[in-house]
Amino acid sequence: MEFTEGGGKMGKVKMVVTLSLGAALGVAFVGSRAGGAQEGKAGVVKPLADVKFDPDDNVKCLHGVVENGNPDTGPSTFLLKATPGCVVAPHLHSAEEQLIVVKGDVSTGMHGMKDTVLGAGGFAMMPGKMTHWFTCTAESKDGCLMFVTFDRKYDIVWVKNEKK
Numbered sequence: 001m002e003f004t005e006g007g008g009k010m011g012k013v014k015m016v017v018t019l020s021l022g023a024a025l026g027v028a029f030v031g032s033r034a035g036g037a038q039e040g041k042a043g044v045v046k047p048l049a050d051v052k053f054d055p056d057d058n059v060k061c062l063h064g065v066v067e068n069g070n071p072d073t074g075p076s077t078f079l080l081k082a083t084p085g086c087v088v089a090p091h092l093h094s095a096e097e098q099l100i101v102v103k104g105d106v107s108t109g110m111h112g113m114k115d116t117v118l119g120a121g122g123f124a125m126m127p128g129k130m131t132h133w134f135t136c137t138a139e140s141k142d143g144c145l146m147f148v149t150f151d152r153k154y155d156i157v158w159v160k161n162e163k164k
Contacts, residue, residue: 044068053081058156061086061136067147071154082106082136082144090133090159092126095150099124099134104144108134128152131159 044067053063061083069076082088082104099108101122108124109115111131118124126132128151136144 051079053079058158059086059088062088071150074153076150076154078148078150080144080146080148082146084136084140084143085138086136086144088134090131092129092131092157092159093150094128094155095152096128097126097132098149099126100147102145102147104140104142104146105137106134106140106144106146107137108132 046067051065053065056062056064062080063082064078064080067077067079071078084104099106099118099122101118101120103120105117105119106122107115107117109132110124110126116124117137124132
């Protein structure tokens with residue numbers, strides 16, 4: 001794609017836009033070496049119909065599965081499914097979290113920011129130790145589906161009375 005700044009007289013800015021879920025999640029490149037695959041790491045290809053979701057221990061209306069990585073030791077990607085009206089209370093992680101909505105409407109917010117409803121393709125990034133929360137809106141009749149990535153070992157700290 002070629003964009004012209006200021007009606008063409010001020011120079012051209014060339015921009016290559018490559019969109020893929022792997023690039024958006026940033027997971028495929030965590031710790032990889034330029035020009036090749038990670039040593040000893042196999043690729044993953046999994047149709048959604050084959051995903052086996054497990055219930056969340058803390059949030060009963062949330063189900064998830066680890067799609068890539070190991071949350072106990074380093075970066076990871078989760079696929080999460082939430083029922084309509086499911087609320088994930090204010091919490092934080094040591095790791096940076098990235099959220100990409102696949103299906104449904106997810107209201108998400110962070111400390112110091114107003115809540116925003118994200119539809120399919122919506123993206124949020126929560127820096128490490130930033131209190132945040134989300135809700136699969138009641139209008140999402142079929143629930144919500146989202147990818148969540150963490151850039152290092154997963155942990156969670158529930159924060160009371162922090163939603164502002």
